[in-house]
C-alpha cells in the first residue's frame with residue numbers, strides 16, 4: 001500500500017516550542033507533521049507552561065500528530081542499564097533515555113512520561129518514539145499494551161490498524177555542517193525515487209530545532 005512520506009519534528013519541549021512554531025511556519029501549511037513532544041516540564045514559570053500547552057492544542061487543531069517522546073529525553077543515570085545500553089548513552093550524549101533498561105524500569109519511565117503528558121491537557125498522545133530511537137522489542141510491546149496507536153523506531157513505522165512498514169529517516173541532527181547539503185540532496189533524490197517506486201521504505205523527513 002502506498003504511504004505518504006512522513007514529516008517529523010523531534011524534541012519539542014517547553015523551552016523551545018516557540019522556535020519550533022516559527023520553523024514549522026517556514027515550511028508552510030499543507031504538511032501534517034508528527035511532533036515528538038518531551039513532556040517533562042521541570043519548573044517553568046506558569047506563563048511559559050500555559051503558552052506551551054496552548055501551542056500544543058493549536059498544533060493539534062491544525063492537524064499535526066502529537067507523539068510522546070520519552071519523559072525527559074536525557075537519561076536518568078541512576079537507573080541500571082545493560083552494557084549495550086550504557087554504550088548507547090555514550091554514543092548519544094546521554095540522550096537515549098530508554099536504552100538498556102529492564103522491563104520494570106522501562107514501564108516506570110513510560111508511566112512517568114504519560115503522567116507528565118496528562119498535565120499538558122492535550123488529550124491522548126497519538127504515538128510514541130523513544131529518544132534517539134534507542135528502543136527494543138520489549139518497549140514496543142509495552143507501548144502496544146498501553147494502547148498507543150503509532151510507534152516508530154529508527155527504521156520502522158508502526159500503526160495499530162495498518163501494521164509495520166520499513167522507513168528511511170533523513171536527519172541532519174548532530175552532523176557536521178559540511179555533510180548537511182549531502183543529506184539534503186539524498187533526501188530530495190530519494191523522495192523522487194519513492195514517488196515512482198512506492199513499495200520502497202517510506203521516506204521520513206526528520207527535523208530538529
Ligand SMILES: [Zn+2]
Nearest residue numbers: 010011131132
Ligand atoms: Zn529526540
